[in-house]
Amino acid sequence: MTDGDYRHVYIIVEHEEGKILQVSLEMIGEARRMMDDFNKKYSSKEKVVAVLLGYNVKELPNVLIQHGADAVVCADNPELNHLRNTIYTKVIAQIAQDREIASKIELEYAQQFKRPRYMFFGADSIGRHLSATVMAQLESGLASDINKLVVADLQITHQNKTGGKPLTYEKTLEMYRPDFSGFLWTTILCLDNKNPAMQKDYHPQACSIIPGVFEVIHPDSTRQGTIIEYTPKFDEQDLRVKIIDRKIIKSEIDFDSHKAVVSFGRGVKDSPEQNIKLIEELASELDAQIGITLPLSKRPFSVSQTVDSTYLIPDRVIGISGRKVSPKVYMAIGISGAMQHISGMRDSEFIVAINPDENASIRDECDVFVKGRMEDVIPIFIEEIRKQKQVVQA
Numbered sequence: 361m362t363d364g365d366y367r368h369v370y371i372i373v374e375h376e377e378g379k380i381l382q383v384s385l386e387m388i389g390e391a392r393r394m395m396d397d398f399n400k401k402y403s404s405k406e407k408v409v410a411v412l413l414g415y416n417v418k419e420l421p422n423v424l425i426q427h428g429a430d431a432v433v434c435a436d437n438p439e440l441n442h443l444r445n446t447i448y449t450k451v452i453a454q455i456a457q458d459r460e461i462a463s464k465i466e467l468e469y470a471q472q473f474k475r476p477r478y479m480f481f482g483a484d485s486i487g488r489h490l491s492a493t494v495m496a497q498l499e500s501g502l503a504s505d506i507n508k509l510v511v512a513d514l515q516i517t518h519q520n521k522t523g524g525k526p527l528t529y530e531k532t533l534e535m536y537r538p539d540f541s542g543f544l545w546t547t548i549l550c551l552d553n554k555n556p557a558m559q560k561d562y563h564p565q566a567c568s569i570i571p572g573v574f575e576v577i578h579p580d581s582t583r584q585g586t587i588i589e590y591t592p593k594f595d596e597q598d599l600r601v602k603i604i605d606r607k608i609i610k611s612e613i614d615f616d617s618h619k620a621v622v623s624f625g626r627g628v629k630d631s632p633e634q635n636i637k638l639i640e641e642l643a644s645e646l647d648a649q650i651g652i653t654l655p656l657s658k659r660p661f662s663v664s665q666t667v668d669s670t671y672l673i674p675d676r677v678i679g680i681s682g683r684k685v686s687p688k689v690y691m692a693i694g695i696s697g698a699m700q701h702i703s704g705m706r707d708s709e710f711i712v713a714i715n716p717d718e719n720a721s722i723r724d725e726c727d728v729f730v731k732g733r734m735e736d737v738i739p740i741f742i743e744e745i746r747k748q749k750q751v752v753q754a
């Protein structure tokens with residue numbers, strides 16, 4: 361294995377009802393920035409390659425090019441109309457190893473091409489599943505839920521990877537992941553085994569990326585790119601599972617028609633039942649919908665059956681594992697501000713947080729931070745809102 365075996369960054373694009381998902385555009389934006397720096401630093405011409413699977417999706421490649429892709433590999437086939445993991449995994453793995461495709465992306469690099477250097481998936485329910493199965497198929501590693509990427513040349517000494525000797529790993533993707541509610545950052549590397557006793561390559565260096573973290577590039581309709589049509593190869597076996605019908609079930613928890621969302625987290629812990637009642641009262645004054653953090657959906661407290669089944673439910677979770685909201689006012693009560701939660705609410709117009717810990721990460725995300733316990737602060741808010749309403753009505 362040599363460095364020239366791996367080229368480009370491949371981004372697995374998701375779309376729904378003819379529209380590319382925001383996270384896919386965000387990944388392309390970040391890949392564009394990353395590869396522009398990369399090509400400058402290493403005097404190379406590696407590309408941002410979008411991989412698009414679906415049926416009747418011929419309109420979408422141009423959108424991807426306008427948002428920063430150099431090339432789009434488009435597999436447009438009736439069998440790819442709806443996502444079936446086994447088929448999608450197979451086709452993505454085919455595309456990732458196809459030298460003919462690589463020759464259309466950049467002829468100069470095609471002869472030696474084995475696999476993409478880097479590969480990005482969205483860290484949503486589809487991308488998380490697909491990233492795991494594709495990387496298993498390609499026998500490489502995967503870092504999940506990443507929110508920062510850096511390309512660096514690193515000196516590594518490792519018993520298995522380098523046989524205990526210091527070796528330089530060029531063009532290594534440092535994949536940063538927020539852990540323990542964002543209190544700790546883990547850097548994940550996907551390194552080839554260069555130890556002569558156990559050589560093995562681990563490329564692509566792949567990750568799934570948290571939605572809402574990276575910025576979408578302003579679309580440029582004059583941008584030029586290459587569209588590569590790919591005809592997938594299926595076996596009879598692959599097509600055994602058929603999708604006969606598909607319905608998108610809308611959630612009963614409607615966030616969109618409310619101007620305010622009041623969300624609560626583990627900070628309700630001291631007296632969950634009473635605190636949730638307080639939050640309910642506040643939400644009612646604001647005509648707000650109620651959201652929660654992910655740990656609350658696991659029902660960590662003992663509360664009445666009504667509170668439990670009304671509020672501590674997955675449908676109310678805000679964040680990468682739940683819903684994305686952008687109300688005029690978002691109140692984060694007893695929420696620390698983990699990245700996974702923030703990405704579901706950071707587009708809110710005005711954010712108020714109530715938390716006794718002035719070092720909580722939510723402080724960096726809000727417009728108003730009220731340092732205090734919810735038990736003390738919410739009653740003051742409720743009283744003040746009622747007073748203000750009377751003034752308006754008078």
Ligand SMILES: Cc1cc2nc3c(=O)[nH]c(=O)nc-3n(C[C@H](O)[C@H](O)[C@H](O)COP(=O)(O)OP(=O)(O)OC[C@H]3O[C@@H](n4cnc5c(N)ncnc54)[C@H](O)[C@@H]3O)c2cc1C
Nearest residue numbers: 625626627653654679680681694695696698700701717734
């Ligand atoms: C793959 C993955 C996906 C995830 N997806 C999501 C997701 O979609 N959404 C999500 O929310 N999380 C998600 N998480 C979990 C996330 O990382 C955090 O663990 C979680 O958001 C923390 O929830 P919290 O803020 O309620 O709890 P904590 O982090 O425990 O914070 C509780 C806060 O309450 C404050 N507090 C304590 N007492 C009071 C009081 N009396 N009054 C007011 N405040 C008080 C504390 O100071 C603290 O800041 C995910 C994690 C992983 C690994």
